[in-house]
């Protein structure tokens with residue numbers, strides 16, 4: 424069933440990346456976290472929201488003509504730990520990846536502590552140690568403040 | 581001597597191992613005759629320490645400057661941001677890079693959390709954190725530990741009471757973390773609204789540290805070897821009334837000490853307002869002025885170890 428639905432709603436791509444099983448409502452954030460919204464890229468980027476699947480509703484993101492790299496999809500895990508990344512060549516899935524949490528998240532999320540030095544105009548990327556997986560927990564390596572859940576998705580850069 | 585010390589910068593007390601702390605305290609002890617003027621030291625002759633204080637803290641700054649000068653070095657810097665280029669919008673990163681070109685070491689006090697961590701990334705000379713917002717103040721903790729060891733002969737095997745604002749007080753958080761590395765028992769004395777944060781309580785449980793939480797000084801005073809007092813600030817309470825009602829039970833006066841051990845030592849990071857009455861000062865139990873003075877040998881030891889790395 425799931426496969427059939429996908430074929431209807433998400434047209435297959437010849438070459439590129441399909442990010443599947445994104446937590447419902449987080450698709451836009453995935454686009455943003457991967458910098459696919461503002462960046463000048465040749466690829467066609469499309470998104471399906473609220474797609475039915477065996478595990479409930481989900482979002483799907485499709486990037487044509489571009490294979491995402493490991494460090495890119497590690498970022499996705501911060502907001503949607505169960506997402507999968509499919510690399511497509513000639514309409515075939517050649518690589519299927521569950522996203523994995525990185526040990527450190529650099530420059531992806533802003534610190535929630537307004538008095539943190541990284542929220543001033545200093546020439547540094549934010550840096551968080553991933554201290555929890557389910558739910559994802561991040562500790563700012565500058566001010567030690569911990570962030571989780573909505574705090575993380577609200578602060579995606 | 582410094583084989584146990586491998587730090588380039590001092591940002592947080594958590595960065596130290598027990599052995600590193602011992603190395604610092606041992607060396608601080610050796611520095612005492614120099615501080616007392618009984619020995620002359622020229623280890624820092626020709627060296628410059630930059631003290632960059634983006635918020636004022638007279639005691640901390642003077643103590644670092646005294647430490648540097650006791651070893652023959654000199655100091656440059658500023659005591660408040662009004663006199664610095666930061667006021668003109670320069671980033672901390674730039675200020676640090678410039679200062680690192682002028683000085684052999686940097687002491688930084690800054691109102692924002694994480695400032696010292698950032699500074700350490702942009703400096704090719706050692707950076708010492710002298711307080712960053714609500715964050716860390718590791719040299720205060722080191723001098724507290726030095727004081728406990730000096731007064732008691734060891735840090736371990738003491739029952740230490742920590743009283744006052746335990747929720748917001750960064751001094752007590754750092755001290756508690758540091759004490760948890762030794763074999764101590766702790767009693768936290770605070771109003772219910774200002775108890776130790778959950779993260780710290782969880783950390784103590786995880787480490788199996790013996791501790792309890794109580795609501796007033798008198799119910800626990802007779803058990804203590806050390807009483808570490810801190811101030812409860814007016815801002816933490818909705819009204820003057822509320823504040824006065826609560827704060828009064830966290831005041832120490834001479835009469836109360838009658839129920840304490842003979843060798844109880846009372847400490848306080850200073851400045852105090854009225855949480856320790858002046859009549860306590862004359863008792864041999866009051867050690868807070870000695871504690872403040874201990875900042876000099878402790879900071880001398882730290883400067884010296886950083887120079888040798």
Ligand SMILES: [Zn+2]
Pocket residue numbers: 534535536539540541563564565566567568694
């Ligand atoms: Zn932070």
